[in-house]
Amino acid sequence: MLRRRSFPIDEGDMLWKMHLSTALAERFEREDVHQMLNVAQIYAALRDLFEYPGSLRLFDDYKCSFMFPFFVAGTYQEYDLRYVLRVGDFRGSFEMMFYKIVDPNDVPEGIDRDVIRKPFADFPREAMDIVIVAFYSLLEGYLSVICKRPLQPFVHHIxxxxxxFGYLDGQFFMDHYEDEDTYHAAVKAFKQRC
Known part of the structure; x- marks a missing residue:
């Protein structure tokens, strides 16, 4: 349904992480900004804040393990915004991607909705970066609070x-395995512990 009613927006060359680090360093005057949250920490904060929409299978579960969709609406300059921000993981990396919501009747015949487009005038890259920095800051701040209490253990696999990756025995972890047999044995062992 999302694909029929939206266009994916180019997330750039992932330089937003560098912009994010710089913005956070300036904001908090920290020196440890290169210690970005890992996927396990991000999932824990998202799950605790928003509950995991587990019944929504809006992603490729071979390459991803979770995805949270957020409706972004408001006014930017003279434009009314209607976007979806998809927050999740992709092959072990944190990913945020915007989708512009469009009326299917307004899309000319033959337009490929799967083509990733440059940001539209109503929501330029700079504005998207502000939303990303604010959202990431929310996760980081919330995580600093929830880590002071016991978390429910979890294990995800890609x-x-x-x-x-996950949270067990009071610790976040993220492990990469070199071969399929070792990986599947680890998945089985970790799942038995949860």
Whole structure:
């Protein structure tokens, strides 16, 4: 349904992480800004804040293990915004991607909705970066609070890259395995512990 009613927006060359680090360093005058949150920490904060929409299978579960969709609406300059911000993981990396919501009746015949487009005038890259920095700051701040209490253990796996991540025994972890057999044995062992 999302694909029929939206266009994916180019997230750039992932330089937003560098912009994010710089913005956070300036904001908090920290020197440890290169210690970005890992996927396990991000998932824990998202799950605690928003509850995991587990019944929504809006992603490729071979390459991803979670995805949270957020409706972004408001006014930017003279434009009314209607976007979806998809927050999740992709092959072990944190990913945020915007989708511009469009009326299917307003899309000319033959327009490919799967083509990733440059940001539109109503929501330029700079404005998207502000939302990303604010959202990431929310996760980081919330995580600093929830880590002071016991968390519910969890394990996620990303089959495409033999990655396991989660929270067990009071610690976040993220492990990458070199071969499929070792990876599947680890998945089984970790799942038994949860």
């Amino acid at each position: 089959d495409s890259n033999f990655i396991l």
